[in-house]
């Protein structure tokens with residue numbers, strides 16, 4: 001029945017060592033925007049895209065996690081083996097393999113190519129980073145290399161427009177000669193057995209010897225790595241100066257988040273307030289106006305204001321990711337992290353969790369030891385994700401004065417403190433999980449250090465743009481919908497006949513108002529009022545929704561109609577300092593994010609761990625908020 005198969009496009013897989021530019025090449029080939037960064041283990045899942053070749057032919061392209069050999073040791077490396085050998089359920093093996101190699105590190109990269117060549121599949125070698133190789137004076141005889149390997153070799157520059165032209169040309173030639181994917185007549189009898197039984201693996205020594213022989217012919221003179229890289233590493237990886245540098249870098253980032261964001265935030269705030277006023281001035285009083293002003297403008301607009309701060313944070317994270325600094329920081333901290341029982345490998349997953357715990361938890365797939373991986377997953381939600389930023393920024397903006405303390409901005413300092421609180425508690429919890437519960441021991445860190453690179457501007461721009469679009473999707477999707485639902489439950493049922501404003505705001509008669517009053521019983525000991533109690537409920541779905549929800553709840557409880565005014569002055573008058581600090585402490589710990597728990601369920605394949613996680617985080621949140629509330633009250637008592 002080959003007629004049914006003829007429409008299946010041919011499939012090629014991008015395979016290679018970590019950090020050699022597979023994803024950058026994949027993005028060029030397919031127009032995708034998968035994450036590219038300068039450290040090993042960025043891609044942890046297989047991704048599929050479509051490539052349109054000249055002549056109207058379409059080809060499926062698969063991007064894979066990097067791997068050093070065909071002996072996978074981590075979950076992400078196993079993905080590569082499963083895909084290229086067609087062992088994934090319902091997926092055929094690729095028709096051809098593009099082996100991507102880092103031209104500046106052939107000694108390492110060619111081993112995998114030699115192993116791949118033994119599979120007997122059509123193979124093309126993409127000699128990537130050709131620009132860096134050329135700049136370093138590395139002359140590789142491409143034709144000779146092609147003869148030695150017995151397959152076509154092309155030079156590519158995956159970060160340059162059209163840097164994949166030679167690969168495209170080669171693919172057109174190779175794919176035209178290939179039989180149609182999956183058609184039965186292309187499989188000689190017994191071919192399936194052949195796919196499932198691999199050639200005997202070559203020993204490491206044998207591979208090494210063959211690589212050395214090839215290199216002596218095709219690139220006899222290997223120039224030394226730029227000297228400045230070594231000089232830089234002498235400082236960056238220095239046990240004392242390195243840590244000082246790391247602390248300074250992180251600290252400056254938080255300063256910038258506050259000081260650079262003021263102008264754009266004021267502009268957004270102004271636009272949001274103007275919109276609210278305009279609607280108030282142009283619409284008669286009624287439920288629709290209230291929905292727009294109290295629900296949409298006060299709620300959604302309240303979250304939108306924090307976009308500039310999120311972008312500034314990501315600007316720095318992207319710079320760090322592309323420069324090659326991150327794995328070095330991982331080495332610096334390996335010793336410290338080892339003390340609490342985390343592997344240095346946990347550093348990058350944990351750092352990604354500053355953006356969002358979900359990619360962070362997925363990045364733990366690069367950790368081969370299951371206990372190390374589990375401990376890292378368990379503490380990832382304690383790292384301060386970007387959805388907490390609006391909550392922190394709102395409370396800091398309302399309660400911490402904009403004052404200079406020496407060189408530092410007090411608000412930036414407070415924010416830095418909250419991030420540190422997250423990190424320290426993560427370390428404490430990891431220590432508990434690894435040392436007390438699992439009783440497992442330190443395993444040394446093996447990680448490849450990438451060369452320092454000048455951050456790629458296009459990458460940076462795409463990365464920031466991606467953040468804007470993720471944020472706007474959240475604002476327009478889940479946040480908007482939850483605001484409308486919240487507005488509804490906070491408005492209906494309305495107050496009884498004969499009610500006047502003197503009897504308190506109408507919202508107290510609504511469903512949400514009643515729920516808030518009920519929850520207040522639970523939360524009163526930690527200083528939360530009923531408005532906060534209401535906001536915590538939709539805030540379970542996504543943290544920043546709590547900010548929008550407070551906006552809506554206060555907007556609906558306001559006596560006058562200047563409802564869409566900024567939330568910060570309203571809460572700074574209405575709440576005690578102890579309540580504000582207590583809510584901050586709550587947000588450092590509380591698992592206010594259902595998607596994280598869902599991902600933990602998927603990655604650990606059991607309900608046990610997400611339940612343990614939610615339980616311990618809620619307990620910590622309550623205890624921390626309680627302590628913060630009582631201590632602040634006590635101090636205020638002393639002061640007053």
Ligand SMILES: Nc1nc2c(ncn2[C@@H]2O[C@H](COP(=O)(O)OP(=O)(O)OP(=O)(O)O)[C@@H](O)[C@H]2O)c(=O)[nH]1
Nearest residue numbers: 019020021022023024037041042043066129157158
């Ligand atoms: N100068 C230069 N840089 C490149 C080239 N290709 C990739 N890079 C950079 O190399 C780094 C790694 O690129 P990725 O595409 O993420 O590498 P990968 O092979 O997908 O890495 P993993 O997913 O971790 O296995 C990034 O910083 C890229 O910007 C190239 O041809 N020239």
Ligand SMILES: [Mg+2]
Nearest residue numbers: 022023042043
């Ligand atoms: Mg990748």
